[in-house]
Amino acid sequence: MFEGLWKELGEGFGKRWLLTVFGPALLFWGACLLVYVDMTGWVEALTWWEWRVPSVQTALVAGALAVVAFTAILLEQLTTPIARLFEGYWPWPWRWLARWLSSRRGQGLVKKQQRFSQLKAKELRAQATSKDRAEALRLDAELGRRPPDPALAMPTALGDVLRAAEDYPRRRYGLDPVVTWPRLYPSLGEALKGALAEARSNMDALLRVTTLSLIFAIGWGIGLGIARHILLLVWVVAGGLIVALLSYVGATQGAAMYGDLLRAAFDLHRFDLYQALHWPLPPSWKAEKPAPAGQAPTCGQALSQFLYRGLGVQDVVYDHPKDDEG
Helix, strand or coil: CCHHHHHHHHHCHHHHHHHHHHHHHHHHHHHHHHHHHHHHCHHHHHHHHHCCCHHHHHHHHHHHHHHHHHHHHHHHHCHHHHHHHHHCCCCHHHHHHHHHHHHHHHHHHHHHHHHHHHHHHHHHCCCCCHHHHHHHHHHHHHHCCCCCCHHHCCCCHHHHHHHHHHHHHHHHHCCCHHHHHHHHHHHCCHHHHHHHHHHHHHHHHHHHHHHHHHHHHHHHHHHHHHHCCHHHHHHHHHHHHHHHHHHHHHHHHHHHHHHHHHHHHHHHHHHHHHHHCCCCCCCCHHHHCCCCCCCCCCHHHHHHHHHHHCCCCCCCCCCCCCCCCC
């Protein structure tokens, strides 16, 4: 009776949940168990286990799996807060640090933009060397993953990648993604929806691994320091921090993929949003391009303002498609 449902869960959501949520939690607690056993001694730990009756061993295994499952569920519920934390949206005690890091990264962004302009000018004058061209390509790729406005720089690399993607439809088409994305998403094709979900899921999974690795390194670092297991402390802290760094780099790459897909969604389907709302289509890109402050809003800006609070638009003539005759 339940075979079809179980198969669907196992092949779809269930499999993804096991890999991206339950898997990191299981690895975390498995690593904790290995460290604890190494502290107490392998012989003592195995002897203690062998002296437990089968019913107690079964209860311990079931309890351990319950702890792992609870950790996985907690991680899943904290997906958005974890992502925002790694983006650089930090709570009150650390906001000063976020502002300082954003300022430093913004200053670095200005220097890289200036350097890129210098290199492109050399290319136009046919004075660029192969080293200059390689540097220009590297800077072009990096700047494409960062917001063009240094004032929008985030405290972290992950934050910059996502901020650049979120700023793209606003800067390019005048569409505020905060209000337009929930309306645009239903019009996307299944292939694009699946690619977006997979990219976001991969990013979130790697951020979970980063979080658990940091907790593992810090928590066991303190515990092993108190117990004076210095050699084990070095291995545990170094291993945890290396895994955290590699996972964070992977999450940033996943965020770049997600950002590219988000840009593609607006590039390919923004007109579907206009049509679904019966708004007249922009006649040209000039009619979409955001107007400077103080000037009349262009099509995308007007639509965003209307969807946000119904402001900024005096009136609009809806474009209702005519029924085909005959």
